[in-house]
Amino acid sequence: MKNRVLIQITFNYETSVLEKDILQIGTKFFVPSKMKGKAITGGSYRKYNEKKFIDGLVKEEKTDNGFIYGMKDELGNWVTFTKALHYVNVSMCLLDAVYDDKMIQIMNEIDTIVCKYNVIVARVCSLEDDFWQNNEDPQFYEVYGKSMEGIKTKYSTIYTGEQIIDVEYNPGHSHIANEIWFGSCWSMWFSKGYYKFIPKEVLESFKSCFKNDSLKDDVIKIVLHPRVWDFALTENREKQWAFRRWTGIDEVAHYYMNQSKISNDPAVSIDSEVNCQHGGLKRITYFFDNKDEIVPKSKAYKSKTYELDETGTVIWSSEELMENK
Structure with a gap:
């Protein structure tokens, strides 16, 4: 080859x-x-x-x-x-x-x-x-x-x-x-x-x-x-x-291929417009440890959530510490 x-x-x-x-x-x-x-x-x-x-x-x-x-x-x-x-x-x-x-x-x-x-x-x-x-x-x-x-x-x-x-x-x-x-x-x-x-x-x-x-x-x-x-x-x-x-x-990719795997401990969570509270069409949440590395939710120190409009523009974002952290 x-x-x-x-x-x-x-x-x-x-x-x-x-x-x-x-x-x-x-x-x-x-x-x-x-x-x-x-x-x-x-x-x-x-x-x-x-x-x-x-x-x-x-x-x-x-x-x-x-x-x-x-x-x-x-x-x-x-x-x-x-x-x-x-x-x-x-x-x-x-x-x-x-x-x-x-x-x-x-x-x-x-x-x-x-x-x-x-x-x-x-x-x-x-x-x-x-x-x-x-x-x-x-x-x-x-x-x-x-x-x-x-x-x-x-x-x-x-x-x-x-x-x-x-x-x-x-x-x-x-x-x-x-x-x-x-x-x-x-x-x-x-x-x-x-x-x-x-x-x-x-x-x-x-x-x-x-x-x-x-x-x-x-x-x-x-x-x-x-x-x-x-x-x-x-x-x-x-x-x-x-x-x-x-x-x-x-x-x-799995989300858009309709192959999303249901996980009780995701590192990334994607939600549709139904769960958007600030006018977005899609809501994405990433979970991080205290070194800013993406990790499963159960090991996370904090989360960052974004709501995106139809063009992909972030119209709202939030960073929160996880409970008991």
Whole structure:
């Protein structure tokens, strides 16, 4: 499996992929030789032609239908433009040699795009690590000669009696809820559209990372550790877990996936409008110990509660000591 970086950017539905900065993000870093798209190739890859590719996208964007358009070279670099039901996504994969050579330019490009357009969330990570962190099939370990030691399994809810890998025990596993990514990886960008899921104050107060920067246009950029390729280091895996714990991102994802696990001792509690007392549409409570680490409610020293409106703006917040503390 080749060493490559994965770049994913999620835009609001109204965003056009024909915007110059977005459309050219791939061709700035590799020369495409193949393209695909329903209106131009029927969905299979054929020889790349820039005019046909753009003309196809122009036609697609005039309809209300979703689409997937892609381009790639012969080495393994690729980019896809996807319009789904609610959001527009750009995914790009670059070989390690390409990324390492142009890392600063690539990261600056992402900064620009995230701040300039209606980006909800963006991320960069190792494609190989992302695969293994989210792979549920034990057979791949045998195929690639990887040890299953320490890997947690569970019984599949789809195939009776079949064991699959329980990725919830992996620090880099992802959830997709309402077409939005929830997870923890090397570099992450969050904008206004994400704050209705996790309050901005919670994201910008996360400290167990290499960088947590506030960019223009209300964007937060979090880099967990200096090098993208150092994902397997113990201290960097712990940073992934720390981000998950601090934001309660799994609890939030499960809530929006309608998979909320009923817990008598939650670290993060999410309530709907029914329980909001200050005009909010959602109420989130985080429980902290006396070192400001998120912990289960039974071990908490204090709690912080936020009420959010439909845009994710915090309209009310409160910090309280727990009883008997």
